[in-house]
Amino acid sequence: MNPLGWPGYDDQLRRARERTGGAESVSWRRGADAVVITFDFRFLGGSVGTATGAVLEEAFGEALAWGLPVVSVIATGGSRMQEGMLSLRQLQRVARLCAVHREAGLPHVSVLRNPTTGGLWASLGAGADVVVGVAGAQVGFAGSRVRPGDDPAYTAEGQFAAGTVDVVVAEGDVDEVVGRLLGLLTGGGAVPAEVPRALGATDLPEDGWSAVERARAPERPRAAAYLDDYFDHRVALSGDRAGGVDPGLLCGIGRRHGRSVAYVAQTGTATTPAGFRTASRVIRLAGRLALPVLTLVDTPGAANDAAAERAGVGAAIAELFAVVAQARVPITTLVVGEGGSGGALALSSPDHTWIAPDAYFSVIAPELAAAILKRADVRELADDLMLRPQDLVRLGVVRGIAEA
Template sequence: MNPLGWPGYEEQLGRARARSGGVESVTWQRSAHAVEITFDFRFLGGSVGTATGALIEEAFTGARAARLPVVSRIATGGSRMQEGMLSLRQLQRVARLCAAHREAGLPHVSVLGDPTTGGLWASLGAGADFVIGVAGAQVGFAGSRVRPADDPAYTAEGQFAAGTVDLVVPAADVGATVAEVVWLLTHGDAVPAEVPRALGAQELPADGWSAVRRARSADRPRAGAYLDDYFDSRMPINGDRAGGVDAGVLCGVGRRGDRAIAFAAQTGTATTPAGFRTAARLVRLASRFALPVLTLVDTPGAANDAAAERAGVGAAIAELFAAVAEARVPITTLVVGEGGSGGALALSSPEHTWITPDAYFSVIAPELAAAILKRDDVLRLADDLRLRPQDLVELGVVRGIAGRPGSSRSTQAP
């Protein structure tokens, strides 16, 4: 218990045990639904030493043997100085345990209490499948004594804004939120998601430009309306885990009856690299937990400004294409608005894509096609692109038009 022979360490441990009533800074317990690891900040600031690492390993090993999720309730200042590098190396131990749990297809949910700093944030906390921040908690790699004071970046809310935390909730709501997340991540069935019903116009457009105008109409139902109509409730997944958030891409897992279905939905804006990476993260998470995926396509295309290029938009789109191609679960896609070029195609199922009557799907927007081809007849060009829902069914690009009986070519789809 004192591998470095640190002066007075035994006495410090004794006082910590008397103050907390526990033998170490963590305890764990098993229920019918999960194994829960709980940190006690009263025990040397919730710091992690070799004995702490052993208890965390015991918890993860037991959870893996019982095929149970792990919930980590964290409140820690980081590694324990009194054990030096032996303490720091527990981070590698924790990372290995998280990786083994993930490889076994079992969920890990972390709850970031006040504070969650140091290496445990960068391993047990940020490495979880779903990360919940307690409102107002200090969260960051740097602890309060070694960082600038009063910077909102070092809070649960700041980490949410940076895309490293999925949800921030008041302390009183943590228990119910954790229970819902665990339920959603453990009720996958890998059965294809149903195609949502069309909420907007039911009649088909007469020509290509009419299809484009209707898809761009401010009155057309957007992704939020489709998600509200489709799911009984839903839990968001936020951010790309690399400092980016795209508010125009909604990702998460929802309840539909007694099913859990993952979703990624564009909301009509140009999709940024962070949006593509968040969607790719969602698809990979769904594959691990056998969650069918529903994607809603609605974007004029990928963001193409200089900021998007510097943030790696091409690589981000490639990452999403790969995640969809490698998915081990069925993906159902509904185009609900603009289907603009590769930025829309990246979120689309190669085999199970449908479209609403007030949407279109095109290799490029007609105006941009006109500029590239040096044509001044945009209206005619919209017809030439064959981008109407009925054109896309005939071409075999989509399987059918939502809400229109007899419009499906599903028997001919690959």
Template structure:
């Protein structure tokens, strides 16, 4: 079932086993971890953080007594502890301990955890449940956010993954540092998640929930509590096995014959029954997890991004679904490729769009800079990018996702400088089908012109 290519070299890659399992961003989390990934849960045998004294830098009335009662109630020495499992170092918050708040001693524990992870070459999993900074320690507490950010930066520079799990609640500065700054963010369904906690925000609103943060593109996946461990294991597996070997070209799933003329190519690419990205992803991967949102408040449901397992190899993917791509879609694809670079993951892009969104909302959201950013990210990518055009290849909005050197096309797709109808308007020509021929946009034309390396086979 491996992909092939006519008219060009076929990249290497493992054949795809049967029985693929896939998960879309909106699907229940448990679907992402069927089969062997579901069994790979973090081990037990946890290590607790070392005992720490409770500093009282402000001489806060009753603070030492509060800490003593929290220790008696929880059995822990601070609001955070860490433990080393078989696959990661886990930072674990306890909301029962002064609301999971962070002070200077808490920062010591987090630093010890990240130090252990770097020394052992292990990922960090942050299991967060916190109300934010500890007011009883004033600005010394708030400055722990800078400390945490520096720890995350050093961990990232070491090439090690960081996965955060947002429990109920995750608010304040720890959401805006340890939580949102992770490589992959999983939120527990129904959890309160937001920078503003319940006692300081103007009103309750769905924006302050796990689901609201997912809709705003700040969270990759919302999971039921019972699914979290298996999801964390699956994500760690995908992020720690990169080999930077080019992704195999997917096999073509639609028409086998080539179009007779340019207008025929356009009509075939626009046909409702033509296979779309979801079918290609289901056919190509055995399981996958989504990478959701541009981390700037935007989500484009017409661009599916994530990391999948094909045989034994993880591959990052960004796939257009046939709609006009918005600035959020381009930015999410850029984020996906940068993530892939950090962990040596090859990238597969599926091109299928009539073009970039060109309405006033897209212009106000920066569609031009978003496309420019993606062009740059693809051009500078340190991991191989493989592209298959599976439908409409409309102008710069399609080209932005395409590899400059490793692009293939299916028999029922086209690639064009502009849609034939728009070209006719610009050039003041009436015969659109004839103009489609003049644009040389058929798969076989594109091979001849050297725009694509070959035409994907049905192998």
């Protein structure tokens, strides 16, 4: 317990045990739905030493033995200085425990309480499948005593904005949100998700330009309406875990007729590199947890400004194409609006894509095709592109047209 012979450390441990009633800064219990790991910040700032690592190993071992998810309720200042590098090496131990648990196909939810800083944020916290931040909590790799200054970036809300926290909730809502998540992260199955019903027009467009106009109409039902109609309830997931969030992409896991389904839905905006990376992350998670996937396509195309290029839009799209191609779970796609070029195709199932009557799917927008081909007849070109739902069925691009 005092591997470095640190002066006064034995007394510090004794006082911490008297104050908290616990043997270490971390404890765990096995419930019916999960193994719950809880940090006690009153015990030397929730810091992690060699004995703490042993407790965490016990907890993950119990989760593996019973095939249970892990919920990590974290409040820590990081590694324990009094144990030097032996303390820091516990981060590698934690990473291995999480990796073995992940490979077993079991979910991990972390809850970031105040504060969550240091190496445990960068391993047990940020490495979870779903990261729940408590509103107002201090969250960051650098703790308050070592960072250059205070900034909103060092909060749960700041981490949410940066794409490393999925959802921020009030302290009193944590149990409800985590309970709902645990119910959603299991129970999917290998059967493809059902095709959503069409919520807009039911008749088919007469010509190509009419199809484009209907897909662009402001009153057309958007992704949020389809998700509300499709799921009994759902929990959103946010962020690409690389510093980016695309507000034009809705992702998460929902419950439909007693079955969990992961979803990725475009909302009519140009999808950014962060959006494509978030989609890849959610589909990978669904594959590991054996959840079917529903994707809703609605975008004029991928973001093509200079910022998108600097953020690696091409590589992000390529990654998503590969993730979809290698998916170990069935993916169902419904084109609900504009299906613009590769930015839409990247999110589409290769063999289970459907289209709504008031949507279109095209190699490129008619206006852009006209500019490339130096043609002035945009309306006629829309017909030549054969982008209507009925054209796409005939070409074998989609399996069918969704019904109301």
